[in-house]
Amino acid sequence: MDGLTEMLKGTLEGCVLEIIGAEETYGYAVTRRLNELGFTDVVEGTVYTILLRLEKNALVQVTKRPSEQGPPRKFYALNDAGRAELTTFWAKWEFMTSRIDKLKEGAR
Amino acid sequence: MDGLTEMLKGTLEGCVLEIIGAEETYGYAVTRRLNELGFTDVVEGTVYTILLRLEKNALVQVTKRPSEQGPPRKFYALNDAGRAELTTFWAKWEFMTSRIDKLKEGAR
DNA sequence: TTCCAGTACTCGGTGTTACTCAGTACCAGT
DNA sequence: ACTGGTACTGAGTAACACCGAGTACTGGAA
Numbered sequence: 001m002d003g004l005t006e007m008l009k010g011t012l013e014g015c016v017l018e019i020i021g022a023e024e025t026y027g028y029a030v031t032r033r034l035n036e037l038g039f040t041d042v043v044e045g046t047v048y049t050i051l052l053r054l055e056k057n058a059l060v061q062v063t064k065r066p067s068e069q070g071p072p073r074k075f076y077a078l079n080d081a082g083r084a085e086l087t088t089f090w091a092k093w094e095f096m097t098s099r100i101d102k103l104k105e106g107a108r
Numbered sequence: 109m110d111g112l113t114e115m116l117k118g119t120l121e122g123c124v125l126e127i128i129g130a131e132e133t134y135g136y137a138v139t140r141r142l143n144e145l146g147f148t149d150v151v152e153g154t155v156y157t158i159l160l161r162l163e164k165n166a167l168v169q170v171t172k173r174p175s176e177q178g179p180p181r182k183f184y185a186l187n188d189a190g191r192a193e194l195t196t197f198w199a200k201w202e203f204m205t206s207r208i209d210k211l212k213e214g215a216r
Numbered sequence: 217t218t219c220c221a222g223t224a225c226t227c228g229g230t231g232t233t234a235c236t237c238a239g240t241a242c243c244a245g246t
Numbered sequence: 247a248c249t250g251g252t253a254c255t256g257a258g259t260a261a262c263a264c265c266g267a268g269t270a271c272t273g274g275a276a
Contacts, residue, residue, distance in 0.1 A: 001200065001203050003196075003200065004118075004200055004203070004204060005118070005233095005234060005235070005260095005261080006117055006118030006233095006234085006261065006262065007117070007118035007119055007200055007201070007204055008118070008204070008233090008234070009114050009115070009117035009118060009232080009233050009234065009261085009262075009263095010112075010113070010114030010115035010116070010117060010232090010233075011115055011204070011208065012233085012234070013233085013234095015208065015211055018211055018212065019211070022214065026253080026254095027253070027254070028252065028253050028254080037207050037210065037211055038203070038207045039207065041235095042234090042235095043234095043235075043236085044253080044254080045234090045235070045236070045237080045254095045255085045256090046233095046234055046235060046236095048253090048254065048255070048256095049233090049234075049235085049255095049256090050233090050234085051254095052255085052256095053233090067242085067243090067252075067253075068243090069242090069243065069244080069251080069252055069253090070241085070242050070243055070244095070251075070252035070253050070254095071240090071241055071242045071243085071252070071253045071254070072242090072253080072254090073252095073253070073254090074253085074254075088111075090212065092109065092111065092112055092115055093115070093208070093212075095109050095112070095146070096112060096115055096116070096119070097205055099145050099146040099147065100119065100123065100201070102145065103123055103126055103127070103145055104126065104198065104201075106130065113231095113232080113262095113263055113264070114232065114233065114262095114263085116262090116263065117232085117233075117234095117261080117262050117263060118261085118262075120262085120263070121262085121263095134224080134225095135224070135225070136223065136224050136225080149264095150263090150264095151263095151264075151265085152224080152225080153225095153226090153227090153263090153264070153265070153266080154262095154263055154264060154265090156224090156225060156226070156227090157226095157227090157262085157263075157264085158262090158263085159225095160225095160226085160227095161262090175223075175224075175271085175272090176272090177222080177223055177224090177271090177272065177273085178222075178223035178224050178270085178271050178272055178273095179223070179224045179225070179269090179270055179271045179272085180224080180225090180271090181223095181224070181225090182224085182225075
């Protein structure tokens with residue numbers, strides 16, 4: 001599935017938030033997870049920019065740990081602000097999808 | 109509901125496509141329709157830019173008609189390319205929402 | 217009769233976002 | 247020595263929704 005780029009704006013960050021909220025993890029693994037989910041076109045560079053933004057906005061706690069395979073990993077975990085952001089993300093998602101599904105079903 | 113701006117990227121155009129696909133209509137009315145639907149922050153300028161884009165991309169057929177109330181209206185109707193675009197929009201929407209709902213439910 | 221509110225469209229400029237692409241670097245197995 | 251997988255960075259691009267100011271037409275209130 002391609003051409004999802006524009007549609008993912010604003011939601012991809014929420015997905016990343018959800019993924020690292022479920023379990024402390026690192027950029028490369030987040031990319032793999034998104035690819036597994038079906039977002040096959042999402043590439044590492046994209047995820048890293050999101051991660052850097054989350055860090056800049058103080059929504060995550062970062063811990064650098066050595067890896068057995070390759071360079072050290074930056075592990076991300078949500079802090080309180082991050083969890084709050086995730087909650088409002090799902091609220092917005094719920095709101096938007098419900099309205100659009102209503103439109104789709106031809107509600108007047 | 110505010111702060112939906114980023115999330116609407118890529119989907120708002122699809123919504124406009126759906127609205128004018130259901131019935132030939134004009135910009136001001138499309139804005140009203142979106143506001144009724146719950147997207148209260150969507151403003152005229154935004155809708156007109158989308159309409160202009162649709163016209164530029166040859167997805168709509170435009171007819172100017174006088175109005176009883178105010179300046180003449182530009183009525184928009186989907187052409188074949190527009191209907192095709194609408195179909196692929198809903199396909200992308202279906203794809204994206206199904207994946208994200210799966211993520212939300214904690215699918216591994 | 218003038219002025220305002222509602223209707224209706226246009227357009228230049230802005231900020232956010234995902235993406236592209238190139239680069240750096242570390243390690244394992246061949 | 248080399249390749250391929252792992253892992254992160256950063257500069258630049260394109261698309262989109264939004265902002266704000268402007269134009270213009272009509273009808274009713276002041």
